Amino acid sequence: MKELSLQIDRLQALENDAWAAVEHQFAGRLYAYVARRIPDQQAREDVLQEIFLGAVRGIGGFDQVYTLEQYLFGICRNRTIDHLRRRRDTTVSSSPEGVDETDPLDQMAIERSNPGSIVGERDLRTRTRSLLVQVLRDWVQETWSQGEFKRLMVVEALFLGGWRNRDTWERMGLSGERAVAGIKFRALARMRALAGQGDADRGLLEVLSEEEGAVGGAEVLLVSDEWAASHASCPARHWLARHLNGSLDEGPKSFVEFHLSKMECPWCLANLDDLEQERVAPQALIERVQASTMNYLRSRTLPQEPS
Ligand SMILES: [Zn+2]
Known part of the structure; x- marks a missing residue:
């Protein structure tokens, strides 16, 4: 930094x-x-x-x-x-x-x-948004280092991909909608805990709690927007390089493939092209x-x- x-x-x-x-x-x-x-x-x-x-x-x-x-x-x-x-x-x-x-x-x-x-x-760049970006990054990093790639994919699909619970469980091979809701619930709880560790921001805690069970609304959009804007779940370039030379372990491999093919992340695809020297x-x-x-x-x- x-x-x-x-x-x-x-x-x-x-x-x-x-x-x-x-x-x-x-x-x-x-x-x-x-x-x-x-x-x-x-x-x-x-x-x-x-x-x-x-x-x-x-x-x-x-x-x-x-x-x-x-x-x-x-x-x-x-x-x-x-x-x-x-x-x-x-x-x-x-x-x-x-x-x-x-x-x-x-x-x-x-x-x-x-x-x-x-x-x-x-005017949109409030302190709450900046803190939210940090929390999202911390959560992704923690989940990645725990090897919880399935969880990472589900939460990415919900926030970045805008998938609905009922689409997500089928596409991700989960037991049902409630499994998706449970993963989201625990992810938000953990994000609130991460948010509270530093100087807790009331606005941020509200954003992360009103997410729970929410059908739509400004809070969902805020988390989704900041997730996309901060590239919160984009793997670093060296992971993409390892993806290309086939040296990724199963977990990261499944996540990187999901991020590229299902999320169709434009930034990572551009990096990949550059690494491949294609365009x-x-x-x-x-x-x-x-x-x-x-x-x-x-x-x-x-x-x-x-x-
Ligand atoms: Zn990406």
Whole structure:
């Protein structure tokens, strides 16, 4: 965490080296995300450039409850949506090459909100939300380290996937709806305990208790939103690498496969593409994107001409 805030300080100071390092580290996975949704090569490049320019412009408001990757993916999603909207607006008539059966915009509508959009909505960033993110992460980490992957999958399906109890028990091979309700009940109880260990926040405890047996409502959405925005259950990149080379043990393997194939997590799929070098950004493209960011940084840091 210390390391991250140090890095953020340097990025906020618009240091060239710090930004070049970030682009080097993240261009591949961001490009992979864009490439899954935008077929045109030139447009992909433009969008990648816009993402980093957007990141530079927005870094002053970076919220440290998230990671840098979540911040960048949030902007990445927004810029991709912007591009797809513009393209849809300019091509009102049918596409020349037959039917493109899935509109990427429809696909993205089901992807949940993200730090990029939340950054722009400052009033939503309450202390309660920040604490909630921490509790969700702690709970996932604890459940993972206990080897309770089935429990992790069920709770992820409910909060991140928005599955209903009655769908979940069948798809997860549980004994019935009550088994699902029981898992959810115990998970929320544990989250409340985790929330109470630090400085307990009344709002947070309410959110986590009203979840119980709730049919819907604002609280459920809040937990689901923050689960998605904080990528609470996304396995770290090294787990994805081990998934690719087939070296995962049964438990983590089942969870990672569930997360990728059933949750269809867009961020992890982009990371996976990047690791597989499938939709990898050409080196020349990365260099052009870096040049464009550097240009912008230079324009921001040069002393203004006296008028
Ligand atoms: Zn993920």
